[in-house]
Amino acid sequence: MFDSLIKNLHAGDKKALARCISLAENETPGYEQILQSLHFLNAATVLGVTGPPGAGKSTLINALISELVKQGKKIAILAVDPTSPFNYGALLGDRIRMSEHFTNEQVFIRSMASRGALGGLSPKIYEAVDILKAAGFDYVIIETVGVGQSEVEIAGLADTTLVVMVPESGDEIQTIKSGVMEIADVFVVNKSDREGAETFYKNLILLAHSHAGKDWETPVVKTVAGSGQGVADLIQAIQAHQQSGQLHRKREFLLAEKALHMIQAYRTRDIDKNKLRKELAEQMTREGFNLYKYITRWYEH
Ligand SMILES: Nc1nc2c(ncn2[C@@H]2O[C@H](COP(=O)(O)OP(=O)(O)O)[C@@H](O)[C@H]2O)c(=O)[nH]1
Ligand SMILES: [Mg+2]
Incomplete structure (x- = not known):
C-alpha cells in the first residue's frame, strides 16, 4: 500500500519523510508496514540532548546544526515537548528558535509530544527516530527537557547523550544525581561565559573521573552556545564516543530495552486511561x- 512512499523515504524525500512520521504518529492503518520495511542505509548518529529548562539546549542544537551543515552533513531534529497529562499543549518556542534552519535542504525539524497515553516516553518517538535514520540523515538530534525520568528515557533512545548544564557554585556540583552521571556520555558546561564556569568545569571533570568506566570517561566540554564557541570541541567529543567500546556495549543493551518498551506499549495500546x-x-x-x-x-x- 505504501510502497512508493517507502521508496521515496529511503531516497531521502522530505515530503515522504514527513508523511511517514505522521502516519506512524496517527497510527493510520497499515503504518506498521512502513516500520517493518525500514532499512538503514547509513549509520546515523543519534544524539540525545537533555538538561534543565533554560540550560541552552535549543541554542546549542542550533549551533551544532550550523557547524554540521558546514561539514556537509544532513541533520534531523526531533524536539520532544514536555506535556503534562493535564495539559496537552505543546510548546512551540523551540520550533520557532530553530526557524533559521527550517529552509535548509540538509536540515529537517519536527516537534512531537513526549508522552504516551499511559505516561512514559511515547513509542512514537522511537518510531520517528527509526524513520529518520532510514531517510539517510547523518545525525538525528533529539531535544528533551531533563525532568527526572525523561533523562533516563532519552538515554535509552540515543547512541550518545549530551547532558547540558550551566555553571553553578562549586559546592552545588554535589547535587548532580548519580542517575545523571550514568546517562551522560558527554557533559556540556554551557554559558561558560558566566562567572564560576571554570570552577564548575574543573569540579565536573573530577566527578566524571571518579565515575569513569572501563572504556569511557565522560568528557566535559565548555561552550557558549550563542556564539558557537566550543561547538567544534563538542563535535569531536561526540565522535570520540561514537568510536568507543562503550557505545558498542550500550547498543546491545539499548536494543533489548527498546524492544521491551515497544512490546509494552503495543500490548497496552488499547487501554484508554x-x-x-x-x-x-x-x-x-x-x-x-x-x-x-x-x-x-x-x-x-
Ligand atoms: N550567556 C549565555 N546565554 C545563553 C547561552 N546559551 C543559551 N543562552 C540563553 O539562555 C536562554 C535559554 O536558552 P535555550 O536554548 O532556550 O535553553 P533550553 O531551554 O535548554 O532549550 C536563552 O535566552 C539563550 O539565549 C550561553 O552560552 N551563554
Ligand atoms: Mg529548548
Whole structure:
C-alpha cells in the first residue's frame, strides 16, 4: 500500500519523510508496514540532548546544526515537548528558535509530544527516530527537557547523550544525581561565559573521573552556545564516543530495552486511561470490589 512512499523515504524525500512520521504518529492503518520495511542505509548518529529548562539546549542544537551543515552533513531534529497529562499543549518556542534552519535542504525539524497515553516516553518517538535514520540523515538530534525520568528515557533512545548544564557554585556540583552521571556520555558546561564556569568545569571533570568506566570517561566540554564557541570541541567529543567500546556495549543493551518498551506499549495500546479511571471510579464503590479480579479483564481474553 505504501510502497512508493517507502521508496521515496529511503531516497531521502522530505515530503515522504514527513508523511511517514505522521502516519506512524496517527497510527493510520497499515503504518506498521512502513516500520517493518525500514532499512538503514547509513549509520546515523543519534544524539540525545537533555538538561534543565533554560540550560541552552535549543541554542546549542542550533549551533551544532550550523557547524554540521558546514561539514556537509544532513541533520534531523526531533524536539520532544514536555506535556503534562493535564495539559496537552505543546510548546512551540523551540520550533520557532530553530526557524533559521527550517529552509535548509540538509536540515529537517519536527516537534512531537513526549508522552504516551499511559505516561512514559511515547513509542512514537522511537518510531520517528527509526524513520529518520532510514531517510539517510547523518545525525538525528533529539531535544528533551531533563525532568527526572525523561533523562533516563532519552538515554535509552540515543547512541550518545549530551547532558547540558550551566555553571553553578562549586559546592552545588554535589547535587548532580548519580542517575545523571550514568546517562551522560558527554557533559556540556554551557554559558561558560558566566562567572564560576571554570570552577564548575574543573569540579565536573573530577566527578566524571571518579565515575569513569572501563572504556569511557565522560568528557566535559565548555561552550557558549550563542556564539558557537566550543561547538567544534563538542563535535569531536561526540565522535570520540561514537568510536568507543562503550557505545558498542550500550547498543546491545539499548536494543533489548527498546524492544521491551515497544512490546509494552503495543500490548497496552488499547487501554484508554480516562476510560479506565471512569470505570474504576464506578467499580470501586461496589461491595466486594477487588482490583486483582478487575484487571484480569485487561489480559485474559
Ligand atoms: N550567556 C549565555 N546565554 C545563553 C547561552 N546559551 C543559551 N543562552 C540563553 O539562555 C536562554 C535559554 O536558552 P535555550 O536554548 O532556550 O535553553 P533550553 O531551554 O535548554 O532549550 C536563552 O535566552 C539563550 O539565549 C550561553 O552560552 N551563554
Ligand atoms: Mg529548548
